[in-house]
Amino acid sequence: MSALNAEITTYEQANPESKRLHERAEAVLPGGDSRNSIFWNPFPVYITHAEGTALTDVDGNVRTDFVNNMTTLIMGHRHPDVVAALHEQVDHGVSYPAPSPHVIRWGEILCERVPSIEKIRFVNSGTEATLNAIRAVRAYTGKTLIAKCEGAYHGNHDAIQISVTPPVDAAGDAESPDPVVMFPGINPGAAEDIVIMPYNNLEAAERIIRENAEELAAVIVEPINGQCGMVPARPEFLQLLRDLTKELDIPLIFDEVISFRASSGGAQEWYGITPDVTCFGKVIGGGMPVGAFGGKAEIMQLWDPNSGPDFVQHAGTFNGNPMTAVAGVTTLELLTPEVYEELERKGDKLRQMIRDLIAELEVPMGVTGAASLFALQFTTEAVTDYRSYATNDKQMLQTVFTGLLNEGILMSNRCAGNVSAVHTDEDLENFVEALRRVLVRAGYA
Ligand SMILES: Cc1ncc(COP(=O)(O)O)c(C=O)c1O
Structure with missing residues (x-):
């Protein structure tokens, strides 16, 4: 079984209620979807509530949110x-x-x-x-x-x-x-x-x-x-x-x-x-x-x-x-200037920790970003524009995205993320350890 199929099997087993809801959604929304940026295969998770950095879904899974509604929730959920x-x-x-x-x-x-x-x-x-x-x-x-x-x-x-x-x-x-x-x-x-x-x-x-x-x-x-x-x-x-x-x-x-x-x-x-x-x-x-x-x-x-x-x-x-x-x-x-400074410090720290992990495991990938924003890139090219971005390995992207969902981490479906004011240094360390486990499962060790 490919690393992607293994992650998808785990995902389906852990999210039966989301799967059921998605089938219901498909009857009334094309593909079950109203917003491409929160759609992914085999089905997205359906959220019941959010607090700070935590998202809880209909199956009771709690994930740390590194999407923050596509960068919106800079103070976290329910400040x-x-x-x-x-x-x-x-x-x-x-x-x-x-x-x-x-x-x-x-x-x-x-x-x-x-x-x-x-x-x-x-x-x-x-x-x-x-x-x-x-x-x-x-x-x-x-x-x-x-x-x-x-x-x-x-x-x-x-x-x-x-x-x-x-x-x-x-x-x-x-x-x-x-x-x-x-x-x-x-x-x-x-x-x-x-x-x-x-x-x-x-x-x-x-x-x-x-x-x-x-x-x-x-x-x-x-x-x-x-x-x-x-x-x-x-x-x-x-x-x-x-x-x-x-x-x-x-x-x-x-x-x-x-x-x-x-x-x-x-x-x-x-x-x-x-x-x-x-x-x-x-x-x-x-x-x-x-x-x-x-x-x-x-x-x-x-x-x-x-x-x-x-x-x-x-x-x-x-x-x-x-x-x-x-x-x-x-x-x-x-949003005081101090809050922005702290956001940038956390963004810099997270990108550096991801870079260190990639080097340690010798994975053909990279990380881009600035300030509180970051993204995983599944290419060895330095991504500076669209043509270099287009060299991303899409299968690996989906494997890591799904693997992180299984590890209790939500990134965007293009593996972009951001930190909010309420992410702690421990959240960043947990992200990197979750990424490590996903990459090890995908064969990098
Ligand atoms: C740079 C940029 N401009 C415009 C938009 C459109 O914003 P909205 O989704 O609120 O329509 C987005 C959405 O992600 C964006 O990233």
Whole structure:
């Protein structure tokens, strides 16, 4: 039996109730699923409750959560202050057909902390954040073309679901990647409005941006690329994008939906590079559905309902709703610079311990990440961009992912993870020991 099949057999035996629920789910949800990022074969586990770092499933298994709802729950599950704020807000009403005062405080915190933010608007997902940021720069510049990096996920909408995980043999030259529409149903014309740059490649990015400068409405980049395994941009790469877009008068968008974990001012503060527009999600809503986009006042002014004929319309039943606002404000107020320092210390420590284990067992894999973010890479190549990420051994990835589930550890289904403020050093050591047992079972000893 292969190591993967052995892990799957153990998994099925330990999770009979999740399996039964998944069969029930399949009758009403395609594949039993509503969210690809939490789907895995043979079936996902169904969670009943969460506390701190612990997730309990319907079979009574308790796992240490290294996903934190895809980087969202930076203070862990059910932080008492966030729970109290939500309880209080429930007593005052969950949504209103007029603004609540909380949304102002929320905006003030982000404007104070994030270097690029002069004005901000709230939405309900990171997808809506990038959708509106792209609309913003198109409205502002009167142009359409967007430059994005190969292997970058910026949300689930047509304009940007291009070249996220393209088959390498259909993606053209590594130095001049072709735009690849990710799946059927996306407007094929969307690929004509995008140019693709290789991440972290200064020469190629400069050439591509200069060649298209006249048409570009924006360059969008994730300072720490989540899709390829929390891969940090080389500082020179971000600096080049900043210098070049300034010189050519092209707005620069940072997608900080994940990287807002790096410091209280986001990755832009961490790198010391300020974009024109920033997209947020995840952390800023304290666990509630959220997104936001903001930036220079002269761009954001287009959203002012009194701005005249150029006004960009933007409704949304739950935009800035009070439940998300109170959870967001409470979480952001808990996030002092000391908390970020400690998160980064734990991230550095965990990555180093994983590196040491890989060297000791001589496993053909690596680890990427920055600040509190990390990912296992099942390749001996240094992963710095999409093409190097695409060399991952997918079978080994699934073996380790399933093995860790059997060991009481949850990572994302792409073996990415992150630490929260409530993970202890002991949790990190337990992670590494669990990984050791999985790798030994897979034949590395
Ligand atoms: C970098 C980035 N941008 C945008 C999004 C979309 O956010 P949401 O899932 O809230 O729509 C994600 C989601 O993971 C993301 O990682």
